[in-house]
Amino acid sequence: MKGFDCEHITKNAKELFKEERGINRLDGWFLIREANMKYSPALSDLPPEERSAQILKKAILELPLSISDNAIFAGTQRDAFAKSYALINPSFKVETFNGYCDPTAVYGDIEPNEVFTKERIQKVCEFDKHTQYVKQLSAVYKSVEKLTGEVAFFIEQVTGHLIPDMRQAIKYGVRSLISDIDSKIKTANGIKKSNYSAMKTALECVIVLAGRYEQIARENAQSSCAQRKTELLLLADTLKKVPENGADTLYEAIQSFILLWQVMCIEQAPNPFAFSVGNADRIFEPYRAADNLSRNEAASLFKHFLVFFNVADRSWAISQNIIVSGRDISGKDLTNETTYALLDAYYDMNLPQPILSVKLHKNTPDTLYRELGRFFFTPGCLTPSIFNDDSLYEVLHKAGVELEDIPDASIAGCQEPLIMGKDNGNTTNSWLNLGKILELTLNDGISTVTGEKIGGVCEKTDALSALKNVRERFYENAEFFITEMVKAANGASRALSSLPVPFLSTLMGGIETGYDVRDTKHQGTKYNGSGCLIHGNSVVSDSFIAIDRLVSERPEDAQRLLDALKNNFEGEKELREYLLQQPKYGNNIACADDEASVVTDRIADMVRNAENYLGNPFRPDYSTPSTHLLYGYWVGALPNGRKRREMLNYGVDPLNGDANQGLGFRTLSLLKLPFEKMCGGYASHFGIDPKYFRSETLEDKGLDFRNKVIRPLFFNPLNERVSPFYLYVNVTTPEILKKVLENPSKYAPSGIYIMRIHGTFVNFLDLSPAIQQDIMKRLDPASASICC
Amino acid sequence: MFNKKSHLLIFGKGFNYSEDGPGNRLIYHLKGCNLHCPWCSNPDGLKSEEYEKGTPVDELLKEILSCKPMFFDGGGVTFTGGEILCQADAMENILFQLTENKIHTAVETNASLPSLKRLMPYIDYLIADFKHPNEKKLMQVVGASLLPIKDNLKTRVLSGKPLLVRVPLIHGFNDNDEALEGFTEFFRELSELGAKDSLWFELLKYHEYGREKWEKEGLPYTVKNGFISDKRYNEIMEFFRLRGIAAINT
Ligand code: SF4
Secondary structure (H helix, E strand, O other): OOOOOHHHHHHHHHHHHHHHHOOOOOOHHHHHHHHHHHHOHHHOOOOHHHHHHHHHHHHHHHOOOOOOOOOOOOOOOHHHOOOOOHHHOOOOOHHHOOOOOOOOHHHHHOOOOOOOOHHHHHHHHHHHHOOHHHHHHHHHHHHOHHHHHOOOEEEOOOOOOOOOOOHHHHHHOHHHHHHHHHHHHOOOOHHHHHHHHHHHHHHHHHHHHHHHHHHHHHHHHHOOOHHHHHHHHHHHHHHHHOOOOOOOOHHHHHHHHHHHHHHHHHHOOOOOOOOOOEEHHHHHHHHHHHHOOOHHHHHHHHHHHHHHOOOOOOOOOOOOEEEEEOEOOOOOEOOOHHHHHHHHHHHHHOOOOOEEEEEEOOOOOHHHHHHHHHHHHOOOOOOOEEEEHHHHHHHHHHOOOOHHHHHHEEEEOOOEEEEOOOEEOOOOOEEEEHHHHHHHHHOOOEOOOOOOEOOOOOOOOOHHHHHHOHHHHHHHHHHHHHHHHHHHHHHHHHHHOOOOOHHHHHOOOHHHHOOOOOOOOOOOOOEEOEEEEEEOHHHHHHHHHHHHHHHHHOHHHHHHHHHHHHOOOOOOHHHHHHHHHOOOOOOOOHHHHHHHHHHHHHHHHHHHOOEOOOOOEEEEEEOOOOHHHHHHOOOOOOOOOOOOOOOOOOOOOOOOOOOOOOHHHHHHHHHOOOHHHOOOEEOOEEEEOHHHOOOOOHHHHHHHHHHHHHHHHHOOOOOOOOOOOEEEEEEOOHHHHHHHHHOHHHHOOOOOOEEEEOOEEEEHHHOOHHHHHHHHHHOOHHHHOOOO | OOOOOOEEOEEEEEEEEOOOOOOEEEEEEEOOOOOOOOOOOOHHHHOOOOHHHOEEHHHHHHHHHHOHHHOOOOOEEEEEOOOHHHHHHHHHHHHHHHHHOOOEEEEEEOOOOOOHHHHHHHOOEEEEEOOOOOHHHHHHHOOOOHHHHHHHHHHHHHHOOOEEEEEEEOOOOOOOHHHHHHHHHHHHHHHHHOOHHHEEEEEEEOOOHHHHHHHHOOOOOOOOOOOOOHHHHHHHHHHHHHOOOOEEOO
């Protein structure tokens, strides 16, 4: 299958992306929900798993399909997404954002028109509101309204956010999975039997979908010019073969993958965010090699593969992750030719989705660092998330993952590590706001933002005792909020279990276990847990240090401090200055860093001790995907000197502006944190000025980047603890970004200027102004200076 | 109170990898310089007022010791400038203490002052500029005498401890054949004095990292075109190679 016209294919991929960006209506998800409304009453006698599969089949049969003249593959995930994701919505405002808790809010994201009239939308919305799922979920939210109102914590039902293992389906074909199910079904009974029958129906959907596309390809071929005709006939023949049967070539493997992905997303429409591909270079390399495709040929096919992940005008399907490279159990590097082909495709296309991640390790070859240089040092180019695979092995193994599964560790969404095809981590199930808990601890459970009584378990005491015992009191309250949070989070998972996902389950070990991924009574996946994103570790630890100082140096000001916090430091400039002067985490100051480490460790233990719906531990995840802004908005003034409504610290990073000694000192502070406890993941960001990298070529700058940034942090031979395992960077300065905003046609002629916010890429120009400003602020150059 | 022996005037710090000495290093930039190179990339280091802002040596030592986990691959601390010899007393003090604490020390200097000799025992890795082999030209452009520089470098080579001699190649200043012959002659002289495995020559291409800073300070930047083309750079490397001098490029 050699002999592609790479240039032609590349040109098509770019045209295809342009075409996609021109789409500004997303109605497919609505049709899917409408099909659900239409068919589910008649299917109500079926067990839920089978009902889901049947409805999926109806939706697949009815969805309008097409193949673009620029496409070399058939398939789209457009029909699974709505225009919902807040941060890329220009009207997004921190002040009015209230989470994604209402599953029917999405009906507000579709603009009524002649075809999709208000009444039509309303009808489906009403139907959904009366489903068991929405009723059950609403009850859960209602039960914790008081505690989530000002986000002491938040919970959500987790859709998407998994990494399916498509390898078997691609290699042997869906038919072979169906025959595996057939042999399992013989001995199964009860719920397993009906699950298996549902899984079979669900798998057949992808064959139906391929058949429909094949027909379109053949029809289009009839009216096409000779060259396009050949392409379309090849496409039609391929669709006849895959995913029903095993793929032999890279072209077939990608086509197979795309349709499997499409059905997986449709099954969860709307908005199954953060599904991820996993170790893409290992998935596809066998086909490239068998096919003997050159790097360039493979790259040109991957360019279309990448376009597939972009939905409509703003790439609404967010946080999809592709990871490359990494090591095996013995430490041997697993970089291959497909790794480089994928990198080439990424670099040439520079798309807002999917996110690129790279697993590095001690033995990562220089070549990979050299090839990565262009990503970091081309302005406006996407940059990969960087993972330390050596450290991932340690962290995941300690969390109970068998060594043999760790090569398949990859990233769901932004930075949460999961095992491809085996791990249901419910990664974003719960969100804990340590800043708010500290505020409530210091003000007897009453919000200093609104004066509302929110809650807590500490007894009233005098100001000095409250400060002296702040740690004890804080942890006691934290325990209370975590307990409430966990109850609600498990409630949300239970509500979601009434929407089974038989198709996805076949790619997540369901054929083995006979259970649905979302089953809350039987474990359908080899590994299972629930995530907790923990916010504000260092604003809390810095507050403890500032309180210690005040108690020892000016105890007479104890009440004054508590009053000042209530009044947002109004009239207390001197006191606030004093608090700001105290040691802060991120500057390699022992007391501040040690305290941050203790807070991080203790809270992680408390979260880890909580059990999810299956009795599995929660996973501490210190990442704050822009929620450090949203949650900070609900947190009153704190003793570290931070004022009311200001942001919290991002991930495990120091609070913006608090670290000013440069990158090396910040790295030293980071190295003291207990990364072995963060099995749910964490976030950290360096905004680095490109001027520190003075080599002449992009390749040499890639090596500089390794030496100056990666090695000290990840592979520092003098670090005796478990090393950090995640980092994302923006290599730019606030001044550069200001110029881009002022003159986009000069600095981003394509209209695309990729930046990173938390783990995901965004087109800087697509962002809401609030988030643009945050990105510029968060570059925090003083915290990442290298050497003058 | 600021004390010349116990306080250091520092205007910048940060980590860097193997560019100013081996391994991963903490770099301190010291204020003040006795020369006036027109291409200087730290002209703000030229002023030596603000004495009251000095950092006590014991505080500095504490900071350096807390950074130990970053000194991997044989790394440590590098002091550079401005010119560290302008604060020779305090430098002697901190270098001595670092040696006592077994922290690898490197120093980058213009080597134009005799005080360098007494610091040498505490410098594990010395980076010394050798800007021009001609006394007159050197004095005229940067304001240094040649003799103390040569003397310092010879002393270092004789001690057997590592020395990197750095030539900042600047078009129109020291890239003509006559200057190159002068460099060759002195490099040969140095090589004959000591062991090859602890003496290196490095040719640094002219850059303009300084320009912006000069302009910020409101000072005129007078170098017209100091850039060395790749072609000329390779010719110069070849020039030295043919004369038996292997120059490195870090
Ligand atoms: S010797 Fe160095 S610090 Fe002094 S003026 Fe010359 S370049 Fe600048």
